[in-house]
Amino acid sequence: MKPRGSKTQLDMVVESEASQTKHVESVHAELQGLRLELTETLSLVEKMKIELSDTRESEAQALELASKTQKQLEEANATADMLQGDDVKAMEVYKSLSLELEQSRAQEKSLEELVSKLQADLANINEKMVKNPTGDVQVSHEIVENEETKQLNAEMNLLNLEVGQLRSSLEATEARYQEEYIQSTLQIRSAYEQVERTKLESGQREAKLETELKKAKNNIEELRANLMDKETELQGISEENEELTLKVEKNKPSERESELAMGLKKLEHDLAELKASLADKEAQVQRVAKENETLRTEIKKGEIEQSKVNDEAVTMAETARASEHEALMKLGYMTEEADKSSRRAARVAEQLDAAQAANTEMEAELRRLKVQADQWRKAAEAAAAILSTGNNGKFVERTGSLDSNYNRAAGNMASPCSEDMDDSPRKKNGNVLKKIGVLWKKGQK
Missing domain, CATH: 1.20.1270 (Substrate Binding Domain Of Dnak; Chain:A; Domain 2)
Known part of the structure; x- marks a missing residue:
């Protein structure tokens, strides 16, 4: 009966050890699950960090693009200002050329009037010569008048040449002015169109960049919120993990010591039973020895x-x-x-x-x-x-x-x-x- 009791006690020890191992395995499984969740949260945090860095890079690129578009807009405004200055200069040149043209026309009119006067004088002289064909005084007077007419004719020719030159220069200046005016107007139109296009493009880019910036800011805020949540969750998981590890570390030695103590007690009990049985056997041997002693005494009787x-x-x-x-x-x-x-x-x-x-x-x-x-x-x-x-x-x-x-x-x-x-x-x-x-x-x- 005693070995059966020790056997049952050993079975109880084995069952307690199995239950303890199952408990340790369950705790280990929970720790593994927490570690998996921790790795998942860490990978999610790494992904969020990568997305945050990407959004920051996109934000930096958007800011750089906005600065580039701002520079282009400033350059377009500068070119528009330059073209406006060129237009003003061209208008001033046109005004000066128009003044010169008016002055040349006035000179032409005055010269034409002078030529008409000279022609009238020449006609009067010819009429007088026709009326008085004889007389020295009249001849000398006619010679003088002929010389004057020659001079007047020479002056007329010079004036005609100057007028022709002035007309040709005026026509050339008008043609040049027209070409410059057309070119300046075309340049101004193209500049205005470019400015408008750049303004539209810059406005569209600014709108896109603003929307992207808002989205990036919203994403950053969401990522920050998620990151804070994950950090709090990670902190909670780490605290739970530390508590579990502390509990496991506390329970392991105590449970192991209790198991060992129970096992030792049971083994001591079994040993005590075995010693008792051994004492019984020794008592039997002693009884046999006593019987042998009685046998020797009986032999001596x-x-x-x-x-x-x-x-x-x-x-x-x-x-x-x-x-x-x-x-x-x-x-x-x-x-x-x-x-x-x-x-x-x-x-x-x-x-x-x-x-x-x-x-x-x-x-x-x-x-x-x-x-x-x-x-x-x-x-x-x-x-x-x-x-x-x-x-x-x-x-x-x-x-x-x-x-x-x-x-x-x-x-x-x-x-x-x-x-x-x-x-x-x-x-x-x-x-x-x-x-x-x-x-x-x-x-x-």
């Missing part, structure tokens, strides 16, 4: 009871053999139980080697008891053999006593021999008892 003592010794030897066989059977069963308990104790923990050492010591003690029992068995067999030889001596002694009654003289003559024959089995029995005592002392040692 007298030669008359030697047959009875011999029978009792045989019966005691048989009982000793039976008890030895029973002890061996129980010893085998106990050794099997000890082996089972040692194996279970080894599975419970490696720290229970001391119990196994105790089991080995117990097995050594049981082997010693087995050897001692073998020695007692051999001693009992030797005693039985000696007692059998002692019975034969008694028979001889009895025959000798009959012969002495038949012939007293011969009996008196043979009495020393009979005393010697009586003394020899006693000496043998004493030697046998001494040997048994030596064997008993060796067994105790």
